[in-house]
Amino acid sequence: MKKRIERITKMVVAPLLIGGVLAGCSTSTDNGGNSSVSSTPAATKTAVGTSENPSPCTSPVELNMFVDATWYPFQEWSGEIPEAITKATCVKPKVTVATDDKQLALMTASGDLPDIVVSFNFKLMSDAKLSLPYNQIFPKYAPDVKFDPIKELVSTVTDGNYYAIRNDFSTEAEWKANPYAHMMVPGLAMRKDILEEIGNPAIKSIDDLNKVFADVKAKHPEMTPLILNPNWLRPFFDTQFGAQGGFVDKNGKIEYYLRQDEVRKSMLYMNSLYRNGFVTSENFAYKNESETEQMVLAGKGFAYTWTYSAADRLNADSKDKNLKFVQLAEPLGPNASIISTGTGGLGMYVTKNNKNVEATVRLLKYLFSEDGWRTAEWGIKDKDWTWNAAGYPEFNYDVQNIEILKKKGVYWWGVPTESGVGMALGSYKKGSETTRQGEAYSKITKYNPAIGMINPDTDSPEQIIRANIDNMVKTEVTKVYLSKSEAEAAKAYDDMLSKAEKIGIAKLEAWATKQYGPLKEKYDSLTKAK
Amino acid sequence: MRRRKTVEDRVLDSIIAVVLVIIVFVTVYPFYYILLITFNAGTDTAAGGMYLWPRSFTLGNYLYFLENPKWIKSLGISVLRTVIGTSLAVLFTCLVAYGLSKRDLIFRRSYFLIVIVSMNFSGGLISYYIVLKSLKLINTFGVYVIPSMLNLFFLLIAISFFREIPDELGESARMDGASEIRIFTKIILPVSMPLLATMSLFLGSGQWNSWLDSAYFVQDEDLRTLTYRMMQVINQSMVPSGEAQMAAMSRSSVTPFSIQATAMVISIVPILGVYPFLQKHFVSGIMLGSVKG
Numbered sequence: 094m095k096k097r098i099e100r101i102t103k104m105v106v107a108p109l110l111i112g113g114v115l116a117g118c119s120t121s122t123d124n125g126g127n128s129s130v131s132s133t134p135a136a137t138k139t140a141v142g143t144s145e146n147p148s149p150c151t152s153p154v155e156l157n158m159f160v161d162a163t164w165y166p167f168q169e170w171s172g173e174i175p176e177a178i179t180k181a182t183c184v185k186p187k188v189t190v191a192t193d194d195k196q197l198a199l200m201t202a203s204g205d206l207p208d209i210v211v212s213f214n215f216k217l218m219s220d221a222k223l224s225l226p227y228n229q230i231f232p233k234y235a236p237d238v239k240f241d242p243i244k245e246l247v248s249t250v251t252d253g254n255y256y257a258i259r260n261d262f263s264t265e266a267e268w269k270a271n272p273y274a275h276m277m278v279p280g281l282a283m284r285k286d287i288l289e290e291i292g293n294p295a296i297k298s299i300d301d302l303n304k305v306f307a308d309v310k311a312k313h314p315e316m317t318p319l320i321l322n323p324n325w326l327r328p329f330f331d332t333q334f335g336a337q338g339g340f341v342d343k344n345g346k347i348e349y350y351l352r353q354d355e356v357r358k359s360m361l362y363m364n365s366l367y368r369n370g371f372v373t374s375e376n377f378a379y380k381n382e383s384e385t386e387q388m389v390l391a392g393k394g395f396a397y398t399w400t401y402s403a404a405d406r407l408n409a410d411s412k413d414k415n416l417k418f419v420q421l422a423e424p425l426g427p428n429a430s431i432i433s434t435g436t437g438g439l440g441m442y443v444t445k446n447n448k449n450v451e452a453t454v455r456l457l458k459y460l461f462s463e464d465g466w467r468t469a470e471w472g473i474k475d476k477d478w479t480w481n482a483a484g485y486p487e488f489n490y491d492v493q494n495i496e497i498l499k500k501k502g503v504y505w506w507g508v509p510t511e512s513g514v515g516m517a518l519g520s521y522k523k524g525s526e527t528t529r530q531g532e533a534y535s536k537i538t539k540y541n542p543a544i545g546m547i548n549p550d551t552d553s554p555e556q557i558i559r560a561n562i563d564n565m566v567k568t569e570v571t572k573v574y575l576s577k578s579e580a581e582a583a584k585a586y587d588d589m590l591s592k593a594e595k596i597g598i599a600k601l602e603a604w605a606t607k608q609y610g611p612l613k614e615k616y617d618s619l620t621k622a623k
Numbered sequence: 624m625r626r627r628k629t630v631e632d633r634v635l636d637s638i639i640a641v642v643l644v645i646i647v648f649v650t651v652y653p654f655y656y657i658l659l660i661t662f663n664a665g666t667d668t669a670a671g672g673m674y675l676w677p678r679s680f681t682l683g684n685y686l687y688f689l690e691n692p693k694w695i696k697s698l699g700i701s702v703l704r705t706v707i708g709t710s711l712a713v714l715f716t717c718l719v720a721y722g723l724s725k726r727d728l729i730f731r732r733s734y735f736l737i738v739i740v741s742m743n744f745s746g747g748l749i750s751y752y753i754v755l756k757s758l759k760l761i762n763t764f765g766v767y768v769i770p771s772m773l774n775l776f777f778l779l780i781a782i783s784f785f786r787e788i789p790d791e792l793g794e795s796a797r798m799d800g801a802s803e804i805r806i807f808t809k810i811i812l813p814v815s816m817p818l819l820a821t822m823s824l825f826l827g828s829g830q831w832n833s834w835l836d837s838a839y840f841v842q843d844e845d846l847r848t849l850t851y852r853m854m855q856v857i858n859q860s861m862v863p864s865g866e867a868q869m870a871a872m873s874r875s876s877v878t879p880f881s882i883q884a885t886a887m888v889i890s891i892v893p894i895l896g897v898y899p900f901l902q903k904h905f906v907s908g909i910m911l912g913s914v915k916g
Contacts, residue, residue: 383878
């Protein structure tokens, strides 16, 4: 009996031991970059000369770069353009693109960070525990680099440092200095053939637009007059009513967008579109914008909400279908306005685990330089593009063909350091629908990035209030859109507002107003100094 | 002697046949429709109205996945992890279950307590990652097969299965001088085919479909699995339009929906291929422990 128990015990323990041994025997080739921060060049010493006296780069420094955007189209550092960047900087990033949006959080929590993180997550990565401040590493390794003070300001966090200069942001002065750069705005594309069929009416107001939808519905009952892109449901109409999202400046005080009468009008207008049969109720359930685009291309709709490039992109995607789209380029009435509060998106963060800060700064310096980002984003000057003396690039390849972009490795490695103006100049095309709307809307665009700088800290009471309000709106707003009468829609809107009050909208606004004062003051002082 | 069918019998048979046809249709048609989407141009599918045959036949959806040369290597990794991971998990889980199925095992209650606690409480992703890192499993092939070697759900099922095998089987072999390992491999496992088939199917499909471990715990491109690459393709097909103006989808006929449908088909094909061979065992295996007697 005793022997038997002994045998059986062995039977259980042996496999567990085998498992342990197997686990221990596994080899690791982990190169996750766990070395501490070092300012000395890597073992593979490379010498990169000045631009006047370039020396050849024999073995580029390899840096691990994590791109925290699951949809990023480029998965590796390959092609003619990345090679040119490596040649210029002697740095070769080894790219990993996120497959899941929780990956970066896992990396930061476990301390297993790569050398560079490219991310939209400004709040998470702007942390001295994770990243190295630009205002320390640039003066040390590239003292000649000077960023625009406004760009520094909009990326500066509460500890007084800025850990990235985020992309897609340009100052008002830069926008004004580049008349061919037009900020991306929400847009509405329409079928040209059907417009002609109903007599090409002038569309100068919301009422004119409603009349066009009604005419289309009467002439083409099989067609939906308007298809809404799920990612661009309301922005176009918000613009026409002068409604803004997020925080809004009301005579120096901050209010949350839900309180704005303009937002109310825009939401009630969406409801009127549904009640008049101009949009379908199913449209509010769609999640994927390419499905709605395909519906438009299949001839199921007359108009489509998207961006100012909607018509150009639909035209490019429907070459074989003989469809032609035009953009509703002019704002609909005197209330239309855009307040640009953006402070940028993607940042390139140099992590505390970075094993070669000097080489990293060399790469960043190049990518932030005019030559660098133009090469990364547009290609080789005079070969891939030429500079029109008027002030915009003209391309020698199809910039909208992702296959060409992938083959050359052009555009997407320029995105993390592109400025707003840089991005917009790339989409300038004389006479295009995009440009037509861009020109019209530039006239009604005002800038106030100080609002975009109001960012509650993660897990702060204000952030929780804001998240709760936004989640509540996400679930409740459909009730407004799909109400059976205007009165019912108005009541649904008021209910939403009273729920926001209960969640703590007033507290959020009081906090935001307190933050806003000094930020606005600082921003104004910098813009006046320019 | 065959009884002649009455009218009532015929009516009843007809009703049963109609109901069964409806059930078969609602079960099979969604699969068929997904398959249809994969062989049809995505742009054409989006127009709707396709029900029985591909309207615009294309292999483009499959080519979209297979145009990257890394895919063949990833297929190899996926096959390898499925074969090795499933074999190890089945063998190891059965081995532990066999020991725990003995009622006179010393510290049996403590072992069970460990099993029950770890079944109901998890340390979460971060602590799991740190454990794997301390075991030097990060960025190795081992991360695919070693953590999943002991499956607690099947451990409990296997324990109850082994308990139903008459002790006399083992006893007679023991009297002939067979060791426990010999009894386990030569007597117990051969009579446990339903259990092994059920475990293989579930654990195998789990191994084949798993992509999170490849995304979170592996950085080496040579160790990426097929499902990880599929996730990448699906993700890439969903570029948000607001992020960049020039990020238009390529001028191909694929759409995110057709890509997702193709990914679905690719992921279920191996299971569909193996299932018919395991089915006879699987039916009895799934009923394990359902009757107390």
